[in-house]
Amino acid sequence: MNEVNRWLCSWRRLAFVCAFALLLQACAGKHMPVPADAELDRREQQLMNIERWSFNGKLGVKAPGESASVYITWHQQQQDYVIGLQGPLGQGSAKMSGTERGAVLEQDGERYQSDDAESLVFQRFGWQLPVQQLKYWLRALPAPASADERQLERDEQGLLLSQQQAGWSLQYSQYHWVGEQALPGKIKAESAALGVRLILVINQWQLEANTLGASQ
Known part of the structure; x- marks a missing residue:
């Protein structure tokens, strides 16, 4: 193979690699649309x-x-x-249970109760x-x-x-x-x-x- 043919083969390989890399990049950039x-x-x-x-x-x-x-x-x-x-x-434990009727917090042997969990957390922890x-x-x-x-x-x-x-x-x-x-x-x-x-x-x-x- 003469020098010209070797140069052409190298150029074709380089072109193929570049094209393949661009294809991968294009595929990676595509995002599936968010479901309807x-x-x-x-x-x-x-x-x-x-x-x-x-x-x-x-x-x-x-x-x-x-x-x-x-x-x-x-x-x-x-x-x-x-x-x-x-x-x-x-070290330390607490349990809070709740229903539609209210919430109860048990901590350190004490029991606290409120109409809702949000109020109970605020009352106990601020x-x-x-x-x-x-x-x-x-x-x-x-x-x-x-x-x-x-x-x-x-x-x-x-x-x-x-x-x-x-x-x-x-x-x-x-x-x-x-x-x-x-x-x-x-x-x-x-x-x-x-x-x-x-x-x-x-x-x-x-x-x-x-x-x-x-x-x-």
Whole structure:
């Protein structure tokens, strides 16, 4: 092969490599469109219809006069819930349970009661926690509200990346599958007005009979 032919072969190989790289870049830049509203509504309604769900994980809390990291379990059955909090190395524990009739907090051998969980948290800790909205937000669902009261951002699969609602800003990541449902493994929630920031890392979700650990 003479020098000209060798040069042509090298040029063709270089051109092929460049074209292939451009093709890969173009493919990587394409995003599937977010599913239609009807499909998203159906997916969210299916998740909303699951009446029993629970998770366990670790919760970091930063609030006025308080900063803590605790292990958390949350069990929900229809409108009733039980939230368990346990400090590191078994130091300190609390349990809050609630129904439509009110909420009860048990801590350090004492029992406190109120008409609703939000008032109970404020009375005991001095800061506000939107428990009624959390049962939706934790599952990456918007709490029922009119469209102008919420701002949603989704990825190309339609999974919620962030939402702003009721004065709170939430970010979602590390989704994993539980049965046919995708649920977040990490949630950041913050209210600038209240000075409260929550970071929740979920180790395991359970939807009725379906369970999935984040490591699976």
